[in-house]
Amino acid sequence: xxxANDVLSALQSAFPGAIQEFRVEADNRLxxxxxxxxxxxxxxxxxxxxxxxxxxxxxxxxxxxxALFEVTEILASHGAHPVVALLKVKTPRDAPSVKSLxxxxxxxxxxxxxxWEMFGINFEDHPGLYPLLLVDELVGSWPWRKDFKGYPDYxxxxxxxxxxxxxxxxxYKISPTEAEIEAGTVPxxxxxxxxxxxxxxxxxxxxxxxxxxxxxxxxxxxxxFMLDLKVDGERVKKAYLDVGYIHKGIEKILENRTYIQGxxxxxxxxxxxxxxNNEAFCGAIERLMEIEVPERAQYxxxxxxxxxxxxxxxxxxxxxxxxxxxxxYSPFQWMIIDREETVSCIESVTGxxxxxxxxxxxxxxxxxxxxxxxxxxSALKTVVDKTNEYKELFLSDSMYEMRMAGIGVLSPEEAxxxxxxxxxxxxxxxxxxxxxxxxxxxxxxxxxxxxxxxxGDSKARVEVRLDEIIESCHIVEQCLDQIPGGPIQEKVPKxxxxxxxEAYYRVEDPRGEMGIFLVSDGTDKPVKVKVRGxxxxxxxxxxxxxxxxxxxxxxxxxxxxxxxxxxxxx
Amino acid sequence: xxxxxxxxxxxxxxxxxxVTRLYPEVLMDLPAAERGIHQLDVRTCIxxxxxxxxxxxxxxxxxxxxxxxxxxxxxxxxxxxxxxRCMFCGLCVDDCPxxxxxxxxxxxxxxWNRDDIxxxxxxxxxxxxxxxxxxxxxxxxxxxxxxxxKKKAAAAKAKKAKAExxxxxxxxxxxxxx
Ligand code: SF4
Ligand code: SF4
Numbered sequence: 001x002x003x004a005n006d007v008l009s010a011l012q013s014a015f016p017g018a019i020q021e022f023r024v025e026a027d028n029r030l031x032x033x034x035x036x037x038x039x040x041x042x043x044x045x046x047x048x049x050x051x052x053x054x055x056x057x058x059x060x061x062x063x064x065x066x067a068l069f070e071v072t073e074i075l076a077s078h079g080a081h082p083v084v085a086l087l088k089v090k091t092p093r094d095a096p097s098v099k100s101l102x103x104x105x106x107x108x109x110x111x112x113x114x115x116w117e118m119f120g121i122n123f124e125d126h127p128g129l130y131p132l133l134l135v136d137e138l139v140g141s142w143p144w145r146k147d148f149k150g151y152p153d154y155x156x157x158x159x160x161x162x163x164x165x166x167x168x169x170x171x172y173k174i175s176p177t178e179a180e181i182e183a184g185t186v187p188x189x190x191x192x193x194x195x196x197x198x199x200x201x202x203x204x205x206x207x208x209x210x211x212x213x214x215x216x217x218x219x220x221x222x223x224x225f226m227l228d229l230k231v232d233g234e235r236v237k238k239a240y241l242d243v244g245y246i247h248k249g250i251e252k253i254l255e256n257r258t259y260i261q262g263x264x265x266x267x268x269x270x271x272x273x274x275x276x277n278n279e280a281f282c283g284a285i286e287r288l289m290e291i292e293v294p295e296r297a298q299y300x301x302x303x304x305x306x307x308x309x310x311x312x313x314x315x316x317x318x319x320x321x322x323x324x325x326x327x328x329y330s331p332f333q334w335m336i337i338d339r340e341e342t343v344s345c346i347e348s349v350t351g352x353x354x355x356x357x358x359x360x361x362x363x364x365x366x367x368x369x370x371x372x373x374x375x376x377x378s379a380l381k382t383v384v385d386k387t388n389e390y391k392e393l394f395l396s397d398s399m400y401e402m403r404m405a406g407i408g409v410l411s412p413e414e415a416x417x418x419x420x421x422x423x424x425x426x427x428x429x430x431x432x433x434x435x436x437x438x439x440x441x442x443x444x445x446x447x448x449x450x451x452x453x454x455x456g457d458s459k460a461r462v463e464v465r466l467d468e469i470i471e472s473c474h475i476v477e478q479c480l481d482q483i484p485g486g487p488i489q490e491k492v493p494k495x496x497x498x499x500x501x502e503a504y505y506r507v508e509d510p511r512g513e514m515g516i517f518l519v520s521d522g523t524d525k526p527v528k529v530k531v532r533g534x535x536x537x538x539x540x541x542x543x544x545x546x547x548x549x550x551x552x553x554x555x556x557x558x559x560x561x562x563x564x565x566x567x568x569x570x
Numbered sequence: 571x572x573x574x575x576x577x578x579x580x581x582x583x584x585x586x587x588x589v590t591r592l593y594p595e596v597l598m599d600l601p602a603a604e605r606g607i608h609q610l611d612v613r614t615c616i617x618x619x620x621x622x623x624x625x626x627x628x629x630x631x632x633x634x635x636x637x638x639x640x641x642x643x644x645x646x647x648x649x650x651x652x653x654x655r656c657m658f659c660g661l662c663v664d665d666c667p668x669x670x671x672x673x674x675x676x677x678x679x680x681x682w683n684r685d686d687i688x689x690x691x692x693x694x695x696x697x698x699x700x701x702x703x704x705x706x707x708x709x710x711x712x713x714x715x716x717x718x719x720k721k722k723a724a725a726a727k728a729k730k731a732k733a734e735x736x737x738x739x740x741x742x743x744x745x746x747x748x
Contacts, residue, residue: 351605351673352604365660
């Protein structure tokens with residue numbers, strides 16, 4: 001099996017002198033600072049010669065002390081080997097510019113756009129460097145730079161400017177206003193670009209085409225986002241996605257909180273995956289602090305994360321099936337009943353039903369209560385029985401079949417190219433699961449299958465989720481049998497101050513690969529937290545997936561991805 | 571065929587699986603670990619402010635409250651929680667050194683005004699002292715403080731005397747050296 005050292009020596013012999021610094025953290029983690037002029041060639045080499053076919057994301061870091069920006073490209077492989085390569089490129093702060101990887105990896109597009117709008121780092125040869133998440137007023141103020149004064153504060157300390165209009169009403173404006181710009185009191189460095197609306201109108205070619213808006217508020221969407229479809233008759237010719245309606249700037253908030261205070265914030269990225277978000281964040285801290293979690297705590301974490309996967313899949317599937325509504329029944333209520341029981345099991349440990357804030361660096365907050373095993377076993381039994389019933393039901397339903405089979409087919413190559421992960425990727429015949437690829441906690445000791453399907457259509461995606469529910473029940477039962485006694489919290493200092501350095505920690509979220517890239521400078525607050533969320537990747541893949549579909553199938557395709565807007569926008 | 575679907579629906583109907591919760595008449599059974607509205611044991615709170623410092627949302631403020639224990643909490647400052655901001659994360663409870671701050675199963679906090687959901691020490695307190703007890707404790711605390719003051723003064727006096735003595739000695743030795 002290829003290890004990080006092998007990759008490093010291959011790189012060094014292929015590009016002598018281009019690897020400026022390197023660190024082999026473990027067999028599956030390679031950190032390297034590379035020559036900015038060679039980054040594209042290096043990535044191409046890694047992709048073609050070393051099987052790094054999974055572009056997992058990119059993170060920008062503002063090193064204000066060194067007058068540098070760093071862009072870290074995260075590359076991995078779809079199962080050929082477990083190495084994750086994190087390649088850092090440095091660029092001066094006064095004229096930041098990095099070469100774009102969009103030619104090599106299609107899905108680098110959104111990650112680079114995000115870095116551009118937040119840090120102002122230019123990406124050479126990027127096909128469309130438009131803002132993605134930010135509101136237009138904030139573009140150009142580069143909010144994630146360390147010297148950003150808070151919004152809008154250029155000169156004053158006020159959050160919004162109050163302007164009394166001629167009628168005597170107060171209007172609130174985000175600075176800078178037109179008047180300020182004219183007076184020259186505020187430097188205007190806003191980049192010029194066509195807006196989202198203008199861009200899609202530009203692409204209208206014939207009279208018979210039109211733009212159909214779904215959202216930002218729509219009964220079928222799981223959160224506010226705008227899906228605009230260019231339709232010709234009943235066919236979707238192209239889809240455009242506008243996100244950022246609930247952008248919370250969680251990555252920036254985390255920079256202003258101590259590590260412990262950051263844990264409840266990570267819950268809010270996606271409440272269905274609160275526990276795995278906690279896990280990813282705390283796991284990254286643990287990597288930096290080099291602490292080992294006590295075994296009992298590891299089991300508790302696995303139990304809860306799997307229960308949380310079950311409830312997430314139940315809600316996701318139930319909601320989706322009631323949205324497509326074409327079938328004669330809606331299993332939503334049934335699935336909600338099962339979910340309630342599962343959530344009650346989690347609640348009996350964490351004390352909250354959705355936002356758990358439960359995992360701590362080096363352990364967990366509470367121990368399992370008395371009677372937890374019996375309660376969970378009986379809940380799991382119901383879940384397994386009912387899930388089997390649903391599977392049978394869907395199989396026997398011809399309407400369901402018509403609505404779902406062969407719809408939104410993602411071929412394995414396409415799925416990998418678009419960078420999706422989690423159930424949609426596994427439904428496309430790619431059994432890629434972080435619990436196997438990047439084993440954490442006690443997952444290596446547990447016996448479980450990675451569920452996958454060959455078809456890659458909407459039906460397969462739902463089937464994967466239903467099978468995963470059953471598999472997760474199996475994992476929880478094993479954990480309940482094997483869980484040892486002992487402490488649940490490793491001794492950690494009261495003030496958590498990880499060692500200076502960087503860590504990348506991946507977990508299998510209910511929706512796919514959730515990675516946290518953490519940079520610490522040894523103080524009690526992180527320098528940078530990059531959240532590499534699974535749904536961000538799905539959303540990016542949605543427009544190509546919808547191309548050529550019927551309008552009536554759009555919901556059946558988009559919904560089967562089980563998206564969560566809150567996590568895209570973070 | 572779709573007949574199966576109706577079978578399942580029927581099964582649910584016949585077995586009478588309970589779906590609807592009869593809130594607010596019947597409340598759910600909540601576990602002991604539930605993170606609801608806080609409870610403050612004013613007898614043991616030492617007013618250290620650890621809960622204030624850890625709160626990510628800055629919802630806690632220390633306010634003066636008179637039915638606490640002045641022997642432990644000298645300034646008589648106790649936490650007041652703004653539930654308009656609280657996200658029930660429980661970090662304050664974890665950080666409280668005397669375990670006097672806990673979370674209860676109570677979660678119903680709706681109010682007509684924003685001020686209604688700012689709960690002061692009086693609203694979340696348990697083990698409140700009565701007026702007489704409070705007065706007695708205040709008296710005790712006053713005496714204790716006075717005694718301490720006296721002691722301190724005595725100690726300071728002793729120290730001063732000592733210092734003077736030392737000074738004298740120093741001077742003496744200095745003289746000798748010359
Ligand atoms: S529960 Fe959390 S948010 Fe609420 S007061 Fe305590 S620390 Fe603050
Ligand atoms: S409640 Fe606890 S943490 Fe808060 S001031 Fe009192 S003793 Fe300190």
